[in-house]
Amino acid sequence: MPPSRRRPAVTGAALAALLAATGLTGCANEPEAGTVTVLNSATDTHEHEQNQKYFDRCARPLGVKVKQTSVPADQVSAKALRMASSHSLTDILELDGSEVAQFADTGGLLPLAETGVDVSGLSKSAVSMGSFRGTQYGIARSVNSLALIYNVDLLKKAGVRPPATWDELKSTARKLTRGKTFGMAFSATPDADGVYQFLPFFWTGDGDEARLDDGKGAPALQLWKDLVTGRSASSAVVTWNQQDVNDQFIAGRAAMMINGPWQVPVLSAQKNLHWAVAQIPVPERGQAAQPPIGGTVMTLPRTEHKDRQDTAAKILNCLNERKNQVAWGESVNNVPTRTAAAKQYKKQNPKLAAFADEVATARSRTARVGARWPVVQDALSGAFQSVLTGRAEPRTALKQAQNRATSGG
Incomplete structure (x- = not known):
């Protein structure tokens, strides 16, 4: 399951206005008795079936019983709004971690502390991903992040080890660049994918x-620019x-890449x-990488049905029991x-240990x-696109990015 979502169809002030107008907290239509409903993005057949297995x-x-309604990730917010407007919002709403703040800001989600959902023992990054202004509204069974994935044979042939620092990344990528193979590959698209991949470098560099x-x-932007202009990474990134x-x-056209466990x-x-997998290179040896934490969190919308909320909370507690979290994580390659x-x-999946380590220091x-x-x-995204295309x-x-962020567009 990818870590980041395409930009939701409705965001920011527009989302808040629509949620207020539709009355997210209302649920006039009488829901089906004996069935807990879920809205999520589990459109992949395997993921949907695995979800149903654990829900059951x-x-x-x-x-x-549990009934899932699954739509593409970029349509979850809009679907939730339509369901809210018809007073048919689900008992459990599964959102991308980056969407929680927008929904919580409207007052449409229940603080988990009020529902009996057990949030003890969660990693700090997981708590942060499901929280807004210090209150936790969502809980994730598993999360993902990014790491450096490398071709063992190509590194061995070039006589190099996985790079640990930015300087090593540039020199190692240069040595690995031969013929049609670039030393390094990453996503720099002007959307959630590109930003998700840029953040480990931006944050570890103190951005x-x-x-x-x-x-x-x-410096993080300069690093990406140096990789591209030095032809250690393709300009097509x-x-x-x-x-x-x-x-x-x-295809063998990149010896190393930044990517995730999905x-x-x-x-x-x-x-x-x-x-094999290694930690994302950092500016100075000994630093801990700070990648973004990705994945989805399950939330409980405010509705008029306290009994259904109580049942949904019990289901969330069951899903997040230790044995279920481990089994679910292994089924979807998440931590x-x-x-x-x-x-x-981590003990049961040593090849993915680097992902588990990265998640421990990841940020929301x-x-x-x-x-x-x-x-x-x-x-x-506009900033790194401008730099990588020479503009x-x-x-x-x-500076241009800050002006854009301040103006809201």
Whole structure:
């Protein structure tokens, strides 16, 4: 399951206005008795079936059934609004982590502390992803992030090790660039994919999404520019989404890439590809990487049906028991959010240990800017697109990005 969503169809002030107008907290239509309803983005057949398996496991002892309504990720917000307007919003609303702030800001979600949902033992990053202004509204069973995935054979042939620092990344990528193979690949598309991949470099370099023009994010932009202008990465990165990056890696046209654990099934299916995972390079050796935390969180919308809310809360508690988190994480190649479950997952899946380590230090995209994230995301994407296409230098691009973020468009 990809870590980031395409920009929601309705965001920011428009979302707040529509939620208020439609009355998200109302639920006039009488829901089906004995059935807990869920709105999510599990349109993939495997994910949908796995979801239903765990929903059934947790609902059966309560004497109820669970019905999923699954729509593409970029349509969840709009679908929730339409359901709210017809007073048929689901009992459980599963949102991308970056969307929680917008919905919580309207008052349409229940604080989990009021529902009996157990949020103890969660990683700090998982708590942050499901929170808004210090209150937790959502809980994730598992999360994902990014790491450096590399072709073991190509690195061995070039006599190099996985790079740990930015300087090593540039020199290693240069040595790995041969013929039609670039040393490094990443996504720099002007959308959620590109921003998700840029954030580990931006944040580890001390960039601040709330103050884009303070100059601290410029070195990260310069790093990406150096990789492209030095021909260690293709200039086509400005058009590659995360799936495109994976395709380049599988085809042997990239020796290293930034990507996430959702690519593991495809990578594992390549019999002649030997790959491994390492931490994303950082400015100075010894630093911890700070990638974004990705995935979805389950929330409980405010409705008039307290009994249904109580049942939904019990289902969330069951889904997030340690054994269920570990099993679910393994089924979707994501890292459990309870610390104890994550340790067990890491032990049982050593090849993906780097992802578990990255998640431990990952950050929520909305922690600093809250409901303003969609505007900031657009501004950031404009900055690296401008730099990589030669239209602006890093500091200038970030000043322009701050102006764009401040103006709201």
